[in-house]
Amino acid sequence: MQHTLNITTRNEASVVERLLQVTRYRGYQLAGLAMTPLTDRAGLQITLTVQSEKPITLLTSQLVKLYDVQQLELASADVAVLRA
Amino acid sequence: MKGAELVLKVLQQQGVDTIFGYPGGAIMPIYDAIYHSTVKHYLCRHEQGGAFSAIGYARASGKVGVCLATSGPGATNLITSLADALLDSVPLVAITGQVSQAVMGTDAFQEVDVLGLSLGVTKHSFMVRDVNELAHTLQEAFRLAQSGRPGPVLVDIPKDIQLAEVSEPEWPTLPAARLATSLANAAKARQLIAQAKKPIAYIGGGVQMADALPQLQAFLAESEMPSVTTLKGMGSVARANPHYLGMLGMHGTQAANLAVQQCDLLICLGARFDDRVTGKLDKFAPHAKVIHVDIDPAEINKVRFADCALLGDMKQILPAISTATQCADWLTHCQQLKQQYGWRYDHPGERIFAPLMLKQLSERMPDNSVVCCDVGQHQMWVAQHMRFNSPRNHLSSGGLGTMGFGLPAAIGAKLARPQDTVIAVSGDGSFMMNVQELGTIKRFRLPVKIVIIDNQRLGMVKQWQQLFFNERYSETDLSDNPDFVALAAAFAIPGHTITRKDEVASALEAMFSWPGPYLLHVRIDEKDNVWPLVPPGAANEDMLTETN
Numbered sequence: 001m002q003h004t005l006n007i008t009t010r011n012e013a014s015v016v017e018r019l020l021q022v023t024r025y026r027g028y029q030l031a032g033l034a035m036t037p038l039t040d041r042a043g044l045q046i047t048l049t050v051q052s053e054k055p056i057t058l059l060t061s062q063l064v065k066l067y068d069v070q071q072l073e074l075a076s077a078d079v080a081v082l083r084a
Numbered sequence: 085m086k087g088a089e090l091v092l093k094v095l096q097q098q099g100v101d102t103i104f105g106y107p108g109g110a111i112m113p114i115y116d117a118i119y120h121s122t123v124k125h126y127l128c129r130h131e132q133g134g135a136f137s138a139i140g141y142a143r144a145s146g147k148v149g150v151c152l153a154t155s156g157p158g159a160t161n162l163i164t165s166l167a168d169a170l171l172d173s174v175p176l177v178a179i180t181g182q183v184s185q186a187v188m189g190t191d192a193f194q195e196v197d198v199l200g201l202s203l204g205v206t207k208h209s210f211m212v213r214d215v216n217e218l219a220h221t222l223q224e225a226f227r228l229a230q231s232g233r234p235g236p237v238l239v240d241i242p243k244d245i246q247l248a249e250v251s252e253p254e255w256p257t258l259p260a261a262r263l264a265t266s267l268a269n270a271a272k273a274r275q276l277i278a279q280a281k282k283p284i285a286y287i288g289g290g291v292q293m294a295d296a297l298p299q300l301q302a303f304l305a306e307s308e309m310p311s312v313t314t315l316k317g318m319g320s321v322a323r324a325n326p327h328y329l330g331m332l333g334m335h336g337t338q339a340a341n342l343a344v345q346q347c348d349l350l351i352c353l354g355a356r357f358d359d360r361v362t363g364k365l366d367k368f369a370p371h372a373k374v375i376h377v378d379i380d381p382a383e384i385n386k387v388r389f390a391d392c393a394l395l396g397d398m399k400q401i402l403p404a405i406s407t408a409t410q411c412a413d414w415l416t417h418c419q420q421l422k423q424q425y426g427w428r429y430d431h432p433g434e435r436i437f438a439p440l441m442l443k444q445l446s447e448r449m450p451d452n453s454v455v456c457c458d459v460g461q462h463q464m465w466v467a468q469h470m471r472f473n474s475p476r477n478h479l480s481s482g483g484l485g486t487m488g489f490g491l492p493a494a495i496g497a498k499l500a501r502p503q504d505t506v507i508a509v510s511g512d513g514s515f516m517m518n519v520q521e522l523g524t525i526k527r528f529r530l531p532v533k534i535v536i537i538d539n540q541r542l543g544m545v546k547q548w549q550q551l552f553f554n555e556r557y558s559e560t561d562l563s564d565n566p567d568f569v570a571l572a573a574a575f576a577i578p579g580h581t582i583t584r585k586d587e588v589a590s591a592l593e594a595m596f597s598w599p600g601p602y603l604l605h606v607r608i609d610e611k612d613n614v615w616p617l618v619p620p621g622a623a624n625e626d627m628l629t630e631t632n
Contacts, residue, residue: 013211014199021203061382067208067228 002031003056007046007063008071011037015068019048022066028052028059043070087215088113088246090253091179092121094222097255100150102126102141102499104134108154109194111181113246115152126499126528129520131158133492135165136518139174140496143479144454144506146295148175148229149496155182156194159240160201164486167205169236171483172316173293175229176236177222178206184244185213199240207235215248219255232263233380234293263379265396270404272392273351273375277407280349280373282414283309286332286361289316289482290354290378292475294398300353301325303402307409310418312340314355316482319472327415329422333361334618335464338425341616341624343418344369351375351405354398357387358483367623377401427469434584435609438462438537439469441588445507445535446470448592452477453505454497458490458514461543464614466509488517494532495524505533505596512538512565522575525601533595534577534603536568539610547613551628552620572603579603 009015016035023030032049050059056074064072085093091114095103104126107115118125128134131153138149149169153162159180169176183192202209208228210221218241225237277283285307291300301322304311311321312332321328330337332344344350350372355361362368365387376383376390377398384393394401431437442465449455455470457463457480472478479497481489494508515536525532542560549557569579579602582591588606595602616627 014203014209017200018203025204055385058382058386061384061386065232065380065382 001053002049002051004032004075005048005050005060005063006073006075007048007069008038009044009046010068010070011042011044012068015044016046018066018068019046019063022062023048023050023059026059026062027054085250085252086113086117086246087218087241087248087250088117090215090218090250091222091241091246092117092123093252094219095123095150098148098223098226100148103150103152104128104137104141104496105152106131106134106154106158108158108181110155110183110243111152111158111246113243114179114181114241125152126495126524128492128495129523130518131161132165132488133518133521133524135162135176135178136168136489136492137496137499137521137524138176139165139169140456140479140493141500142174142176142496143493144476144497145500146476147500148177148226150177150179152179153181154194155180155198156196158194159196159198162238163201163205164484166202166236166238168481168484168486168489170205170207172481173234173289174236175234177225177229178236178238180238180240181246182211182240182242185242186244188242198238202238205236206238209238209240211240212242212245215245215250218245218250219253263397265400266394267401267404269392269394270401273394273405274407276349276373276375276392277307277351277405277409280409281411282347283307283349283351283409283411284343284347285309285311285351285353286314286344286355287311287317287320287353288314288355289475291317291320291398294354294379296398296402297474299399299402303406306406308415309351309409309411310343310415312336312344314358314361314482315467315480316475317355318467318478319475323471323473327418329418331467333358333624334363335468335614335616336624337468338616338627338629339418339421341618341627342421342425345623345625347372349373349375351377352390353377353402354379356383362387363618363624364621375405377405434586436583436585436588436606438465438606438608438612440585441537441606442466442469442509444588445592448596449507450505450596453507454479454494454501456490456494456497456506456508457481458510458517459485459487460511460514461539461547461614462509462511462514462537464544465537468614487514490514491518491534492521492524494534495521495530498530498532507533507535509535509537511543512536512540512562512568513542515568519571522572522577525577526575529600531600534572534601535595535606536603537606537608538565538568539608539612540565541610543610544614546610547617550613551617568603568605577601577603579605581605581607583607
């Protein structure tokens with residue numbers, strides 16, 4: 001099953017590596033990645049698409065713990081804001 | 085002032101008076117600042133040893149441990165310790181020197197991308213790029229290491245930042261991390277507990293880390309249910325509690341494992357359903373509903389579905405879910421299991437039986453002693469046969485299972501709690517993994533007691549080879565071990581070797597009555613194994629015992 005996550009992060013050099021490291025380690029396959037600096041360049045808007053048969057909450061619960069992640073939304077029929 | 089001096093200022097501002105480390109080129113400005121600082125630096129003999137000492141210090145005291153290393157190999161030598169701290173949720177701040185920013189990315193001498201290397205073994209890692217951000221970054225590192233579920237944080241500081249001039253900042257008080265606690269499911273939890281016929285509390289290291297041991301004793305007293313602990317939870321349940329069944333899992337007690345397998349309600353408190361606890365997951369506690377209480381939302385439903393989850397501060401949650409139970413028959417049954425499967429120490433022959441020796445050590449050691457283990461058979465025997473009155477008194481590498489942990493952790497524990505006796509219990513394999521830290525004990529005249537349980541084998545691996553690999557003993561023979569007493573003597577540490585049961589009591593007496601560090605070398609039979617054992621892939625009720 002494929003899931004798309006909309007993630008707002010701090011604009012730190014290592015943030016994409018961190019997201020990808022957690023995604024790989026937790027066993028989710030990367031299916032798409034896009035990144036755009038926010039207008040004030042203080043943050044990044046990252047769209048991460050992953051594929052796995054595991055529940056997506058097992059990944060989102062790990063990603064929202066990352067220090068640089070400010071907001072994470074699951075872009076699906078039931079959009080859930082996991083961190084306000 | 086220079087950035088390096090500011091690092092020491094921040095450490096003082098954070099209340100740090102003890103740090104561990106090893107100098108080198110890219111961190112020399114910070115070591116120059118240490119020269120004039122009141123912060124006491126303990127020079128270890130390897131960066132891994134320094135970081136394990138910081139972990140031992142943190143775990144024995146509840147404070148943040150701090151370690152320092154230079155760039156390149158100094159930083160890479162920290163990686164194992166960072167992973168250990170991550171898996172055991174230990175608050176640790178590691179500060180590494182980095183080559184100057186002007187040469188970063190050029191494969192400069194002793195340059196390594198430690199921030200990249202640290203991604204999988206830290207809670208977070210910072211690279212300081214501007215000296216004006218240095219103080220705030222370090223403060224943030226301390227806040228993060230302690231907040232929520234504790235863990236290791238790395239701060240990589242390029243040499244030019246250490247040398248840059250900076251004015252002393254005002255010290256804004258960072259707001260303490262808010263710990264959101266939801267009691268919305270408390271009523272449901274109380275209902276599950278009140279209705280349960282066979283409830284059991286499964287207690288991990290998180291209870292003590294939440295400083296909630298008094299609340300735990302009150303919860304267990306009111307609910308009057310049996311309890312079991314993980315390796316990291318050992319010492320959480322008051323010794324006087326008659327319903328405590330011991331450690332569960334791969335080398336847990338038969339009573340603990342059988343009771344958990346039979347229970348109808350499992351109340352998981354600050355634990356994470358580790359595979360060494362559950363055995364075959366889909367057969368673990370098969371009849372039980374689960375209440376899971378934790379500080380980390382990511383642990384809920386990660387391994388085992390929770391029928392009822394409560395997140396946040398254990399100190400608030402335990403009183404909120406506390407309720408009386410009606411399970412007298414279950415308590416009686418668990419007592420019968422405990423009596424039926426009690427430990428036996430009637431080992432034939434004159435040779436030392438490690439479980440009995442550790443029981444004697446446990447009974448002889450002063451109250452509130454700290455025992456630091458390495459990893460392997462001796463670690464499991466310690467967990468099985470020694471009793472502790474706090475998890476802070478039993479420091480064992482749980483999640484990562486790192487050989488070489490015990491000796492340096494004991495150094496940190498002794499510095500954290502100089503009034504308490506500290507004992508490093510090691511195996512002959514593990515001891516050699518950080519043996520260089522005998523030099524640290526010698527230098528600082530630390531009265532750490534060292535007990536090496538020596539079977540001249542990598543015992544736990546050998547046990548598995550015997551049981552599951554058709555007795556093919558591949559690379560587990562250590563019969564060419566050094567003379568451990570002579571080795572200790574080279575570091576001015578007296579020692580003694582014992583081989584017979586009748587020598588144990590007097591040897592322990594001699595060790596404890598000696599005022600300084602001491603090494604007791606205990607030779608045991610290589611045929612002795614750790615029992616019971618849940619074989620890999622088996623359910624916890626399918627334990628192997630010596631008689632199987």
